[in-house]
Amino acid sequence: MNKTTELFAPGHRGCAGCCDALAAKFMLKAVGENCIVVTPTGCLEVFSTPFPESAWNVPWIHSLFENAAAVASGVEAALKALGRKNDTKIMAIGGDGATIDIGIRGLSGAFERGHDFTYVCVDNEAYMNTGVQRSGGTPFAATTTTTPAGKASFGNLRPKKNMPQIMLAHGSPYVATTSVAYPKDMMRKVKKATEVTGPTYVHVHAPCTTGWGFDGSKTIELGRLAVETALWPMMDIENGDITGVHKIRNKRPVEEYLKAQKRFKHLFSIPGGADIIKKIQELADWNADQYDL
Amino acid sequence: MSKLTVVEGSYAVAHAAKVCRPDVIPAYPITPQTHIVEELSKFAANGEIGACEYITVESEFSAISALIGACAAGARTYSATTSQGLALMHEVLFNASGMRLPLVMTVANRAMSAPLSIWNDHQDSIAQRDTGWIQLYAEDPQEAADMTPQVYKICEDNKIMLPAMACFDGFILTHVYEPVVLLEQDLTDEFLPPFAPEHILDPSNPKTFGAFADPGVYSEFRYMQELGMSAALKKIETVADEFNEIYGRYYGGLIDGYYLDDAEIVLVAMGSVIGTIKDVLDELRAEGKKVGLLKIRSFRPFPTDAIRNAVKNAAIIVPLDKSISIGKYEGALCTEIKASLYNTKIDIPVLGYMFGHGGRDIPPERIKKIVSEAEKAIVNGITIESSYVDLREELL
Ligand SMILES: Cc1ncc(C[n+]2csc(CCOP(=O)(O)OP(=O)(O)O)c2C)c(N)n1
Ligand code: SF4
Ligand SMILES: [Mg+2]
Numbered sequence: 001m002n003k004t005t006e007l008f009a010p011g012h013r014g015c016a017g018c019c020d021a022l023a024a025k026f027m028l029k030a031v032g033e034n035c036i037v038v039t040p041t042g043c044l045e046v047f048s049t050p051f052p053e054s055a056w057n058v059p060w061i062h063s064l065f066e067n068a069a070a071v072a073s074g075v076e077a078a079l080k081a082l083g084r085k086n087d088t089k090i091m092a093i094g095g096d097g098a099t100i101d102i103g104i105r106g107l108s109g110a111f112e113r114g115h116d117f118t119y120v121c122v123d124n125e126a127y128m129n130t131g132v133q134r135s136g137g138t139p140f141a142a143t144t145t146t147t148p149a150g151k152a153s154f155g156n157l158r159p160k161k162n163m164p165q166i167m168l169a170h171g172s173p174y175v176a177t178t179s180v181a182y183p184k185d186m187m188r189k190v191k192k193a194t195e196v197t198g199p200t201y202v203h204v205h206a207p208c209t210t211g212w213g214f215d216g217s218k219t220i221e222l223g224r225l226a227v228e229t230a231l232w233p234m235m236d237i238e239n240g241d242i243t244g245v246h247k248i249r250n251k252r253p254v255e256e257y258l259k260a261q262k263r264f265k266h267l268f269s270i271p272g273g274a275d276i277i278k279k280i281q282e283l284a285d286w287n288a289d290q291y292d293l
Numbered sequence: 294m295s296k297l298t299v300v301e302g303s304y305a306v307a308h309a310a311k312v313c314r315p316d317v318i319p320a321y322p323i324t325p326q327t328h329i330v331e332e333l334s335k336f337a338a339n340g341e342i343g344a345c346e347y348i349t350v351e352s353e354f355s356a357i358s359a360l361i362g363a364c365a366a367g368a369r370t371y372s373a374t375t376s377q378g379l380a381l382m383h384e385v386l387f388n389a390s391g392m393r394l395p396l397v398m399t400v401a402n403r404a405m406s407a408p409l410s411i412w413n414d415h416q417d418s419i420a421q422r423d424t425g426w427i428q429l430y431a432e433d434p435q436e437a438a439d440m441t442p443q444v445y446k447i448c449e450d451n452k453i454m455l456p457a458m459a460c461f462d463g464f465i466l467t468h469v470y471e472p473v474v475l476l477e478q479d480l481t482d483e484f485l486p487p488f489a490p491e492h493i494l495d496p497s498n499p500k501t502f503g504a505f506a507d508p509g510v511y512s513e514f515r516y517m518q519e520l521g522m523s524a525a526l527k528k529i530e531t532v533a534d535e536f537n538e539i540y541g542r543y544y545g546g547l548i549d550g551y552y553l554d555d556a557e558i559v560l561v562a563m564g565s566v567i568g569t570i571k572d573v574l575d576e577l578r579a580e581g582k583k584v585g586l587l588k589i590r591s592f593r594p595f596p597t598d599a600i601r602n603a604v605k606n607a608a609i610i611v612p613l614d615k616s617i618s619i620g621k622y623e624g625a626l627c628t629e630i631k632a633s634l635y636n637t638k639i640d641i642p643v644l645g646y647m648f649g650h651g652g653r654d655i656p657p658e659r660i661k662k663i664v665s666e667a668e669k670a671i672v673n674g675i676t677i678e679s680s681y682v683d684l685r686e687e688l689l
Binding site for chain 1: 316317344345346348349352354355356359360362364366367368370385388392494495500501502503505507510
């Protein structure tokens with residue numbers, strides 16, 4: 001255990017400007033020390049716990065890539081059975097791959113059963129730990145190491161899976177979307193999620209310097225652009241109703257966001273790239289309209 | 294004398310699990326394990342297992358994952374599964390033993406698909422032999438029930454801290470009605486101390502479970518698991534004795550024998566077929582044939598020394614397997630018994646048979662046929678090292 005006052009301590013092996021590290025650090029600040037964290041396999045897990053070191057100053061467990069929600073449900077059941085639940089918060093913090101793809105069965109089961117815990121998806125939009133392969137969270141037209149652009153492909157063929165809506169469909173009393181680029185918003189939402197009884201879900205947009213191809217000093221800038229272009233809407237959903245939406249002051253064109261990252265660079269040179277950018281703009285406009293951003 | 298009650302094997306085991314006072318039971322149904330988890334859900338619904346949390350998970354993968362979370366948080370846990378369910382857990386089984394979490398699971402042994410079969414053999418648990426779990430095999434419902442508090446006591450020992458499977462044959466034992474002694478709560482409380490692990494997930498003393506290991510430290514973790522298994526070799530014996538002292542029943546420790554001391558032909562087996570073999574041996578002994586039985590109770594840890602000692606005076610050793618390693622054409626007991634005898638002065642032929650796969654019945658005549666073939670092999674030597682005893686050539 002690391003002797004600092006930070007619940008998520010510095011000195012870990014994340015990239016400079018790592019989105020996952022920012023997420024973990026600010027979330028724990030918000031939730032406080034009376035919590036137990038479950039993390040599936042992924043960047044955050046690997047860079048924070050090279051034996052015998054650990055960045056976690058809260059009790060923490062990593063089991064596997066696809067079972068964080070089930071492990072968390074076991075922790076919750078144990079604390080209840082042993083009379084130790086009290087105010088202790090149980091939080092799973094998983095990547096988009098762990099959450100949206102391989103872990104969705106266990107996550108769905110845990111939410112349907114109604115365990116009192118919070119699941120946070122830190123969505124850096126690909127399998128970063130294994131070298132930036134595509135996940136169900138990878139956006140339309142992005143290149144990854146398994147969706148490269150080429151003569152016959154413009155990159156990822158499909159838009160992001162709408163995970164917050166899926167979690168909402170489980171009857172979760174609190175679902176929120178936020179971004180590491182808005183630490184206060186993220187902290188408020190994660191704290192609230194842990195305070196609401198029942199299974200709650202927070203989806204955190206997390207720009208990854210290495211995977212997306214931008215300078216490590218620009219993590220926050222990229223995250224803000226995603227929000228300001230309306231590609232990433234941030235909201236609170238309580239008992240099924242949208243109760244808060246982050247309003248965009250100056251809506252920016254998606255090109256500004258796309259241009260800033262290597263994973264979309266091809267769109268500005270390939271034939272038909274302009275049409276794809278147009279489609280991405282349509283996705284953003286739909287969000288802006290749908291959620292009144 | 295303890296009171297005998299006629300119950301289904303599954304009930305006896307569920308009842309045994311209940312008196313061990315588990316805190317968390319995540320369960321997912323699969324034939325022929327279903328009656329065990331149904332009985333436990335009734336106990337839980339009637340408040341008969343204290344504050345126990347019974348979790349109706351959506352898969353075996355989550356059952357075993359929830360066991361991990363619960364056990365790491367300090368709970369005594371229980372679950373049961375078989376076959377496809379156990380195979381679905383495969384990845385997590387390694388994870389549990391690597392994190393030194395003393396989970397307890399009953400395995401109602403069943404064949405693996407394809408072809409789909411719900412009937413008994415040992416392929417499911419044998420396929421998990423390298424996952425770092427203790428594996429004990431019971432011969433009848435009473436032993437399966439009695440094995441439950443025994444495995445808790447074994448695996449919760451702080452020198453061991455490894456998960457354990459208590460295996461008993463699906464249908465043959467899970468669904469049979471027999472008179473058994475239902476484990477008494479007071480005796481079980483005397484036998485089995487509360488679970489008090491040294492390391493738990495607790496905000497007042499934060500610890501990290503499941504860190505990442507580089508090549509400089511990984512082997513040592515594996516080696517320490519092996520040390521835990523070695524400690525279990527002794528503990529399985531002492532726990533069997535302690536159980537005998539308190540409850541007055543004994544089934545052997547790592548192994549057990551039947552007409553073993555002077556046996557020339559030593560049959561080696563696990564599970565319910567032991568009962569059939571014992572009946573056959575009574576007959577054969579009456580005819581003057583020197584045949585004995587080596588019952589393997591503990592398959593992991595594998596009792597190499599105990600086996601060497603038990604068979605050293607035999608003329609032939611005959612492992613009888615309800616599993617097969619396809620590509621080696623022999624069952625697990627056969628391979629492991631042979632390996633145990635190598636590098637020793639013991640030079641005894643090993644004649645392996647496979648039977649009872651996918652639930653095929655093993656009538657006494659099969660055992661007698663095997664014994665007569667073993668008699669011939671003592672004289673003429675072994676021609677085929679391993680074979681199915683009852684292959685239906687007409688279907689091939
Ligand atoms: C069952 C299984 N399949 C694949 C892997 C390999 N693997 C480890 S981490 C990972 C990607 C993690 O992606 P994500 O959840 O998005 O987290 P990130 O690293 O991007 O933060 C993969 C594919 C694994 N550990 N286990
Ligand atoms: S690859 Fe991305 S998520 Fe992984 S450590 Fe680097 S910045 Fe963080
Ligand atoms: Mg990711």
